[in-house]
Amino acid sequence: MPFHSSGPLPKIYNEAMKNQALYLVHDEVDYHLVELVIGITTILLYIYAMSSLPSIITSQTDLEQALSIIAKGDVFAIDTEFLREKTYYPQLCLIQIAGNGIHFAIDPLVEGLSLQGLWDLLADERITKVFHAGRQDIEIFYHLTGDVPKGIFDSQIAAMVCGLGDQVGYDKLVHHFLGHTIDKSSRFTDWSKRPLSDKQLSYALDDVIHLEKIYPMLCEVLEKENKLEWIKDEVKVIAALETYAIDPEQTYKRIKLRTNKPLILNRLKHLAAFREIECQKRDLPRGRFLKDETLMDLAATGPKTAEAISKIRGLGSQKNGWLTGQIISIIKQADSADKASWPKMPERKKTERAPAAVLEMLRVLLKHVCEEAAVAPRLIASASDLELLAVSDDKSQPVLQGWRYEVFGKKALAMKAGKIGMALNKGEMRFFDL
Ligand SMILES: [Zn+2]
Numbered sequence: 001m002p003f004h005s006s007g008p009l010p011k012i013y014n015e016a017m018k019n020q021a022l023y024l025v026h027d028e029v030d031y032h033l034v035e036l037v038i039g040i041t042t043i044l045l046y047i048y049a050m051s052s053l054p055s056i057i058t059s060q061t062d063l064e065q066a067l068s069i070i071a072k073g074d075v076f077a078i079d080t081e082f083l084r085e086k087t088y089y090p091q092l093c094l095i096q097i098a099g100n101g102i103h104f105a106i107d108p109l110v111e112g113l114s115l116q117g118l119w120d121l122l123a124d125e126r127i128t129k130v131f132h133a134g135r136q137d138i139e140i141f142y143h144l145t146g147d148v149p150k151g152i153f154d155s156q157i158a159a160m161v162c163g164l165g166d167q168v169g170y171d172k173l174v175h176h177f178l179g180h181t182i183d184k185s186s187r188f189t190d191w192s193k194r195p196l197s198d199k200q201l202s203y204a205l206d207d208v209i210h211l212e213k214i215y216p217m218l219c220e221v222l223e224k225e226n227k228l229e230w231i232k233d234e235v236k237v238i239a240a241l242e243t244y245a246i247d248p249e250q251t252y253k254r255i256k257l258r259t260n261k262p263l264i265l266n267r268l269k270h271l272a273a274f275r276e277i278e279c280q281k282r283d284l285p286r287g288r289f290l291k292d293e294t295l296m297d298l299a300a301t302g303p304k305t306a307e308a309i310s311k312i313r314g315l316g317s318q319k320n321g322w323l324t325g326q327i328i329s330i331i332k333q334a335d336s337a338d339k340a341s342w343p344k345m346p347e348r349k350k351t352e353r354a355p356a357a358v359l360e361m362l363r364v365l366l367k368h369v370c371e372e373a374a375v376a377p378r379l380i381a382s383a384s385d386l387e388l389l390a391v392s393d394d395k396s397q398p399v400l401q402g403w404r405y406e407v408f409g410k411k412a413l414a415m416k417a418g419k420i421g422m423a424l425n426k427g428e429m430r431f432f433d434l
Pocket residue numbers: 079080081204207
């Protein structure tokens with residue numbers, strides 16, 4: 001398959017020529033000549049690279065060539081395909097990149113192919129990386145490099161202030177900005193299979209080709225409407241190391257808890273930490289090693305003998321193996337640990353219950369405000385934010401600070417104080433000053 005070029009060849013050419021024009025301002029003619037020759041050679045190399053690179057890169061030379069072109073731009077779109085059903089760590093199967101006039105996929109399954117060049121690009125904060133719902137991709141990069149890419153932009157987050165709502169899908173984003181409908185039939189194919197079909201490959205590349213085009217459009221909205229600040233908190237989370245670093249001791253918090261008894265929670269904490277470490281060691285999905293429900297049953301009953309353990313569901317064939325001994329000793333350890341170290345469930349704050357009518361009015365106001373500002377409600381206030389607001393005017397709550405206050409908080413306070421009224425007019429909601 002020929003190397004894809006989405007038509008920006010002339011752009012690179014022009015850029016390079018512009019650079020040459022700048023050089024001509026200098027004095028030394030010889031120097032210009034050398035620079036000019038280098039410049040033209042670079043252009044020729046680009047043209048050569050674009051015509052000779054395959055759409056799926058499997059060789060080191062091709063990879064370096066493609067990455068060197070990307071490195072000369074200031075932004076690129078990136079996406080990955082992976083499998084995570086059979087392993088603890090997601091198995092990276094494909095990396096797609098579009099930027100600076102080219103797009104290509106990298107085959108990370110090729111033995112001996114070094115991705116160091118890509119890791120360097122990811123670490124380069126001068127170059128923006130555009131993801132769509134990048135959390136899982138970033139998690140993979142974190143696992144492989146120990147770091148989070150620098151210069152992250154996430155189109156799904158940006159879309160939250162473009163009237164597209166929360167967690168908008170890539171297809172919807174593409175349709176909204178470019179009017180295309182994308183073929184999703186390859187979405188759930190086996191990305192570890194080789195060779196990938198042309199259809200799989202073009203589906204995978206579409207994920208970055210359109211994304212690269214949408215990026216400047218999203219930026220325009222963010223800048224024009226001054227909404228960069230609005231998504232800052234969300235971006236911070238996906239760009240933070242802590243989001244991806246796993247502390248086995250804390251993994252019990254991911255389990256849907258059915259109790260708040262410290263004794264049981266503490267056993268669960270120890271058991272979950274054990275499971276996490278074992279799964280990391282064996283690269284096994286948590287559920288394949290020990291299911292959440294099994295951990296809960298073990299924690300709740302606290303078996304101290306092999307016989308007691310054999311009555312727990314979900315231990316399967318392992319119940320007579322080494323696991324039985326491990327579990328018994330973990331439960332013993334947990335029970336004898338200093339009680340001060342036992343987890344406590346955050347006590348339910350005994351704030352007054354928000355009056356239902358106030359809460360309902362605030363919800364309606366929030367909905368109205370979000371529609372007008374084309375922002376996903378989650379960015380402004382969660383359900384518990386609203387509950388707090390319903391009973392308190394305390395200025396320190398997030399809803400009453402910064403842009404949230406300007407967009408929503410201010411009106412909410414006015415409504416609570418009886419200064420704003422609500423009316424319906426031909427099915428449309430209207431708010432007016434009283
Ligand atoms: Zn994808």
